Amino acid sequence: xxxxxxxxxxxxxxAALLGGLVGFERERHARPAGFRTHILVCVGCSLxxxxxxxxxxxxxxxxxxxxxxxxxxxxxxxxxxFLGAGTILRHGNTIRGLTTAASxxxxxxxxxxxxxxxxxxxxxxxxxxxxxxxTLKGVETYLGRKQRLxxxxxxxxxxxxxxxxxxGVFGNLGINITSVDMSEAEYLEAYQAKVISLSFMLRVPxxxxxxxxxxxxxxxxEVLEMTWDGEEVDKSLFPFFRQDKEL
Numbered sequence: 104x105x106x107x108x109x110x111x112x113x114x115x116x117x118a119a120l121l122g123g124l125v126g127f128e129r130e131r132h133a134r135p136a137g138f139r140t141h142i143l144v145c146v147g148c149s150l151x152x153x154x155x156x157x158x159x160x161x162x163x164x165x166x167x168x169x170x171x172x173x174x175x176x177x178x179x180x181x182x183x184x185f186l187g188a189g190t191i192l193r194h195g196n197t198i199r200g201l202t203t204a205a206s207x208x209x210x211x212x213x214x215x216x217x218x219x220x221x222x223x224x225x226x227x228x229x230x231x232x233x234x235x236x237x238t239l240k241g242v243e244t245y246l247g248r249k250q251r252l253x254x255x256x257x258x259x260x261x262x263x264x265x266x267x268x269x270x271g272v273f274g275n276l277g278i279n280i281t282s283v284d285m286s287e288a289e290y291l292e293a294y295q296a297k298v299i300s301l302s303f304m305l306r307v308p309x310x311x312x313x314x315x316x317x318x319x320x321x322x323x324x325e326v327l328e329m330t331w332d333g334e335e336v337d338k339s340l341f342p343f344f345r346q347d348k349e350l
Contacts, residue, residue, distance in 0.1 A: 106157045117219045122210050122230045127174065128236045132313035134203045143185065144182065144207055145214035151179045152218025162192040176215050183211040206232065234330045251307045252281065261288040261299040265325050272293065272319045279306040 122145025123138060131251040155175035182284035187204030209232050259265055266285075273280060286300040317336055320326055329336040 106153065114149050114217050114220070116275065117222070117225070118145040118214045119281060121145060121213055121225060122228065123219070124168075125210050125236070127234055128233065129203055129206060132199070135202040136203050136207055137188075141207065141210050144186070145210045145217075148176075148179050148183075148211045148214030149218035151274060152176050152215040153274060156219060180208075183208055202236070204217060205235065213328055221265075233327065244275065251309070251311070253305050253307055253313075254330075255303045255305055255316075257301045257326055257328065258302070259323070259325040260294065260300065261297040262325050264303065265299070265323075268323055269320065272316070272323070273303075276311070276316060276319070277308040278305070278311070278316070281306050286322055298327065314340055 118310065119142050122141045122143075123195060125145075126136075126138040126141025129141065152175075187207045190203045190207065191200040209228065213225045213228055213232075216222075216228070257269065259269075264282075269278065280303055282304040284302040285304075288297040288299045289295070291298045313331060317331070321336075
């Protein structure tokens with residue numbers, strides 16, 4: 104059982120290409136494991152699979168017979184589990200990085216498939232993976248909106264009673280807080296004050312108006328910036344907003 108040099112190189116290059124396609128999408132979203140990491144994982148697993156399949160065969164005679172090609176590959180999958188765990192971050196009640204960890208694991212399987220010569224499976228899996236990363240996020244957002252769940256992140260000067268005043272705005276608009284995550288207060292020279300970030304997951308009523316929420320929250324003296332469903336709220340939309348607030 105032998106493999107030509109050309110076939111070996113082809114499998115490694117194809118692994119780099121497919122892993123890079125997935126890594127590029129993760130890099131665009133500034134995830135902990137991005138372009139290079141996905142390439143390295145996919146190429147490494149491809150080489151591992153070829154090593155376990157071909158390195159102990161051929162001219163080695165009896166040593167090659169009875170060798171188990173799945174043994175090294177199974178350990179590679181286990182190792183990727185530890186690597187993926189490093190991309191999962193917990194911020195209070197919020198857990199991030201699960202999608203990146205899953206993509207690393209699938210990329211590892213793609214690399215093993217290419218290393219074993221299972222090209223069709225690797226290509227179809229890459230297509231499905233890219234489709235889920237690029238297009239199904241919109242489906243997740245749509246389903247979240249159907250459940251009327253929205254995310255709001257507020258950056259504000261850390262003052263006593265801040266959370267209560269923001270919560271009062273939500274209550275007046277009939278908005279329920281399902282979870283909240285608070286960062287540590289950090290002194291920022293630009294504002295000459297300690298600044299804190301508050302990340303809310305909100306359940307909004309059917310007749311909810313985001314513009315009304317923005318206006319009421321920005322009117323709070325401490326509020327500096329807002330991010331709504333991952334997009335920063337344009338401050339120019341609010342003529343009463345003063346970026347040079349007296350803090």
